[in-house]
Amino acid sequence: MISAQRQKYNQQFSSEKYKAFLQKLEEGLIKIPFRVAETPVFVPRALKEKLIEAGDEIIRLIKQDNFKALTEKAIPEEWRVPNENGQSHFLTFDFGVCKDEQGDLTPMLIEMQGFPSLYGFQHHMGKKFKSTFDLDDTVDYFLNDFNEEKYIDLLKKVIIGKHQPHEVALMDVDAHNQKTAIDFLVTEQMLGIKILALTDIIKEGKNLFYQEGAEKIQIKRIYNRLIFDEIASDPEILSKSFDPRETLNIEWATHPNWFYRISKYTMPFLRSRFVPETRFLNQVATIPQDLENYVLKPLFSFAGMGVIIDVHPTDIANIKDPENWILQRKVNYEPAVQSPTGGVKAEIRMMYLWADGEEPQLCINLARLSRGKMIGVRYNADFDWVGGTIGFMEK
Template sequence: MISKYRDFFNNSFSEEKYSDFLKSLNAGFPPIPFRVAETPVFIPADLKQKLVDAGSEIIKLIKRPDFKQLTDGSVPAEWNVPNENDHPHFLTFDFGVCKDPNGHLVPKLIEMQGFPSLYGFQLHLAQEYKKCFNLPDNLSPLFDGVNGPYYIELLKKVILGNCEPYEVALMDVDAPDQKTSIDFFITQKYLGIKILSLTDIFKEGKSLFYQDGDRKVRLKRIYNRLIFDEVTDRTDVFKSCFDPREELDIEWVTHPNWFYRISKYTMPFLKSEFVPESLFLKDLKVIPSDLENYVLKPLFSFAGLGVIIDVKKEDIDQVKDPENWILQRKVNYEPAVKALSDGVKAEIRLMYLWPDEGEPILCINLARLSRGKMIGVRYNKDFDWVGGTVGLMEQ
């Protein structure tokens, strides 16, 4: 979007460079199973400021004293985990890049989560784009006031807390086999923590342990990457290890309840120029006459599963649990990223770190490029210049 960098990048791009970039990006790690786009996004200063402003407005809501009261209905009773803390350690807000009536690029909120994202991988990704495509040093994926060393130290502070690295584990169901495992390995490289699958952990009393060779090691803190939606039909996985819903002597980073509190459930409470009109389906009094301008989203799903893009009246009539759905006005993405032949739509994720006894800090970003109806793998098969990427900004 910053034309001088876009023109330079496109004019010097080649498939050979892209192939070399992917090899360098993946060197020393298991193969990356998701598509990494051919290009970064060059975020201009005015759009960057609007993203910062939009994120600040959302954080005002999250920091309200009554926020937990507002979102009590978001945590399913069957997945409510004890000992919830005061705030999430991670915040991620996804914005579609759109165009306002005056032709200016503006962010529109699509999704939000109080859950980790690719905090390790995104820094690595930006460094590889810059190195392999000879991009200037003044371009960075980090926001004002944050540089690389400070970012790594802040990541350590948030994830390790007061613990030693061996007392902290990044945990997921089958951690090494997850699609995002590249982020797990890079995070391990930065922080020195263990990567454990759920079944690598066992319980004695209220304490959790893992086996490191002949040594039994007590876990004090879990960097949680387990999304309960992924194990809704596999609750047997807890039988041989531990059940997160029990009273345990463990610190969560971040506590699992925040995945639900800060989610699509939060969007109807937000009133902002950067947030499309959203309401709980249970509160819908009259079905809009222009349903083609709305999407219907289940509250408890991820990666776009269950979203109805082309909504019809019968779709609403067939919903048996309207309290678990929202109706949201469609966001019209602008194909603002110039590929070699045409424009590509972009989504930018703001990624915050929120240390214990501290304030949320906007650190880094993630971007995704799309040519399909939605941002996501299943909507962008067989396209080029799509997939995961990062936004670079002038410093």
């Protein structure tokens, strides 16, 4: 999208460089199970400023005094966790790159989460792109004047808090076998925290522990990467470890309830030129005449699961729980990233860290490139110049 950067990058690109880049990404870690794109996204200053403005508007809603009241029904009662804190430690907002009526590139909000993203891997990837492809200093994957040192310091403050690294666990249902395990490993190297599967955690009374050789170490804080959807079909797994819904002597980064509060559920409350018309399905009195311009999304799913892109009236009629769905006007992505074989659609995730007692800070980003109907690495495995990547933004 920055034409000079794109032209320079495409001219010096080679499959050999791309292979070397992937080898650097995986070196000392694991083989990446998802597709990493051949290129970063070069984001011009004007689009970067709109992305920042859009994020600021969303944060104003989240910081409203009544935000918890607005989103109280977002949390499924069967997954409500006690001792919720006053803020999410992580904010991630996904924007499709589109064109406005004037023909200028503009972001449109697709999804939002009060849940961690690939905060370790994105920094790792940005460094490898920069060194492998000799990207200049007029663009950067960090935002808001962050650099490596400042970024890692804030990550430590948010994830580790006042504890020692060995007292903090990055937890997921089967952490070492998740598709995002490479992010876990990078985070472990950066921060010194422990990676644990759910069943690695031992509960004694209200305290949690893990075994390190002959020593039993108490966990004081959990860097939570567990999504309850992943264990809903196997609730017995909690009996083999601990149940997060119990009252425990543990701190959360971030508390599980924020996954639901800051989510697709929040979008109907937003009014912005950067947010497509979004309504709870049970509040749609009349089905739009131009239903082909809308998409149906379940509130409680992730990674695009369950989304109905080509909506028919029968799809709406067949939904038994319309209160758990949104009807959203489709966003028309602009194929703005020029690959050697044509334009590619892009989505940019703006990633914030929010330390206790401080303000949310925009630090870094994630990008995804797509030629398919849906954005996301799982939907683009058979194409090239698509997949997970990062935005290098004009300073």
